[in-house]
Amino acid sequence: MRLVNHSGQPAELMQGEIVPGQMHGSVLTRLRCRLGPDSSLSLATGDDALLDLRRDRIEDEYGVIEPDIPYPRTATDVIVLADARCPGGPKVATKVGLRVGPYEQELLVIGDRVWERSLGAVTPSSPVPFELMPLTWAHAFGGPAQGPYGPVQHPANPLGKGYALDAGAAVGQPLPNIEDPQAPIRAWNDRPDPVGFGPYPFNWLLRQQQCVEIVPGPEREARLLMYPERGMFDRAHPRLSGQQLRPGDAVIVTGTSFAPRIAFALPPCPFELEIRIGGKTWVRELELEELLLDLRRGLVELSYRKLLKYPWVPHQRREVVLRIREPEATSHQAPIQA
Structure with a gap:
């Protein structure tokens, strides 16, 4: 099978x-849009234009974006790269909110603190006021703990x-800056999910x-079972995947340095796929x-995929044509009020 790409956007048949x-x-394709100050979306051009799919790993302090692969996600991943900003200047805490369709998540962002000993108890120090805080895993709960034989990494977030x-080892050590407001850390041995x-x-x-299950076996042997359909190839936090x-789902982000509030509706998918196998044709x-x-740069990327399954028949004509749907719908949803 071959891909004929008439969409004007990068795409690949895997x-x-x-x-x-x-x-x-x-078939995977991706659209990159510029996010305006009024929450409008327009196709990214010039230096911001998307020229190819992700061929290499992209890594910085905000996380790792892996290369594109043939395997699909379970549904839609939501990923936000941003900084929290306290409105009106430095404060000891603020909140960042995210609501996208069925997803809803709020982060409590707190200034730097350490565990200190007071009246025989280990308690958090007072937060240091801040204005800007990168929303990175280094600021979330986790990280290495000091064990009797050296550092022990937290398995859910070794960077935090x-x-x-x-308790003794906790004294003088920092608390996370990013917490779940529904599960705030109150004691040194609290273990919230990052x-x-x-x-x-x-x-x-x-x-x-x-997506991984360990099944005990005889004589301390165990089998490792993997379930790809449970999210093995998802890229977002499990709460956001x-x-x-x-199309039409609300996208609302509050409390970031890009803007106090962003609100727009997901645009319709601008693409359609014509599938030609033998003498038959389908449009999907x-x-x-x-x-x-990426609210650091004011960019929004929408990745679209269509799965294909078909029998292999020698010498049969097989091709897929990726094209823009009519009427063209690449962007430009008005800001929503919610």
Whole structure:
């Protein structure tokens, strides 16, 4: 099968034979938009234009964006790269909110604190006022704890801070800056799940708990079972993955340095796929696989994928044509009020 790309956007057909005679594939494409100060979306051009899919890993303090692969997500991932900003100047705490369709998550962002000993108890110090805080995993709960034989990494977020194995070792150590307001840390041995909006790696615990199972066996042997359909290839935090977003769903972000409030509706998918196999033709829509908001740069990326499955027949004509739907719908939803 070959891909004919008339969309004007980067795209790729990824395919392989899973079982003999049965082909599986997917067409992946991506649209990058500029986010205006009024929450409008317009196609990114010039230096911001998207020229290719993700061929290499992109890594910085905000997380790791892995290269594109043939395997689909379970539904739509939501990833936000941003900084929290306190309105009106430095404060000891603020909140950042995210609501996208069925997803809703709020972060409590607090100034720097350490555990200190007071009246025989280990308690948090008073927060230091701040104005800007990067929403990174380094500021969320986790990190290394000091054990008897050296550092012990927190399996759900080895980059974070606040993880301690005993009260004495906790004294003088920092608390996380990013917390779940529904599960605030009150004691040194609290163990909340780390929360954040950035990409969440497959090999961290919250993802592993979903798609990996250890089955005990005889004589201390065990089998490792993996379930790809449970989110193995999802890229967002588990709280922001696994549910499908639809055109018209509200996207609302509050409390970031880009703008105090962003609000727009997801645009319709601008693409359609014409599938030609043998003498038959089908036209299908693509599903939104990832919504990535890079609020450091004011960019929004929408990734779309369509899965394909078909029998392999020698010398049969097989091609897919990716094109813009009519009427063209690449952007330009008006800001929404919510």
